[in-house]
Amino acid sequence: MSVAFHKMHGLGNDFIVIDARAEPVAMSAARAAALADRRTGIGCDQLIVLEPSSAANVRMRIFNADGSEVEACGNASRAVGLLLGGAQRIETLGGTITATATAGGASVDMGPARFGWDEIPLAYAMDTLSMPVGWEELDNPAAVNVGNPHVVFFVPDVDAVDLARLGPMIETDPLFPEKVNVGVASVLGPRHIKLRVWERGAGLTRACGTGACAAAVLAIRRKLVTGPVRVDLPGGPLEIAWQAGGSILMTGPAAFSFAGSFDEDAYPL
Known part of the structure; x- marks a missing residue:
């Protein structure tokens, strides 16, 4: 199956953002690390998966380049805030935060x-x-x-x-x-x-x-x-x-780099 993604960054800290709210996308440490690889994958510092949330507007899962899933990422929060627009309550493993899109970035209440x-x-x-x-x-x-x-x-x-x-x-x-x-x-x-x-x-x-x-x-x-x-x-x-x-209120830029897609079969779980 082909999976769409957005490539985004905040001050050069770059992300693959996958919107899995409508269609689930399975993610594992191995798949995240392979996608993050800058030579054989798409390349990123963190991979972000957006999923439905019963407690907020969206759930944000965060995978580091080594495949480990972590609790929070401030730059990715701004990128997701800019991508989704308006004010968004975002559920993370580190707690629920609020991101408000601004011109060219976002302000994030980090809790x-x-x-x-x-x-x-x-x-x-x-x-x-x-x-x-x-x-x-x-x-x-x-x-x-x-x-x-x-x-x-x-x-x-x-x-x-x-x-x-x-x-x-x-x-x-x-x-x-x-x-x-x-x-x-x-x-x-x-x-x-x-x-x-x-x-x-x-x-x-x-x-x-x-x-x-x-x-x-x-x-x-x-x-x-x-x-x-x-x-x-x-x-x-x-x-x-x-x-x-x-x-803590963090304010700063975020930017969209490009959009693309990848074949799930090329990045096995």
Whole structure:
């Protein structure tokens, strides 16, 4: 059977979006990884499957490039918001979020941040705002769950960090039983930070929406910045607004690249 898809991106973080609301499309880790392969598949950082939801307007399933299914993806949420238009309540494994389409993008209410060690989760109890741990030159991070788990290190220069080497080491450390997304952030001004992210299951990407949310929230909690915060990623900027006890609002661009189709038989389950 031929399956239609949209290719979209948010700040260069790219997605295959399959609308399976009317006609179900089976997805597995093997099929998702094969479709995500940039040499033999379509190519993407994440594959998104839209399905019917009894709790929201749509259910969004998110598969990383390695085939693992994850809870949240901020950039994909903006892409789906732009694709569907208007205001959409989107059910994810990380909770229900609301995306409102804007000119050339979307604003997404990502829900509340969770700071408990067992909510992130960590393997054992510790202060998640100033964690007494380190990996080589990266130490004293902060952690938060923004629909998926993030650990963020505040450093003088994000470009001086060998994140391609340290990222996978930290992602798979036993401290993080569900693995973790790894961010390095530098404060550029009172409302401005620069960020690079090693994404769990995807590696280095041009942008990470939940990573931007995590870095901004943790920088505000540490009193390094005040909101709203501009977060500069390799692919471009996002704006993150958050106040303690409230929801995280992420605003930024998304774009449609092209449409196509693939043969299900070419990508077996």
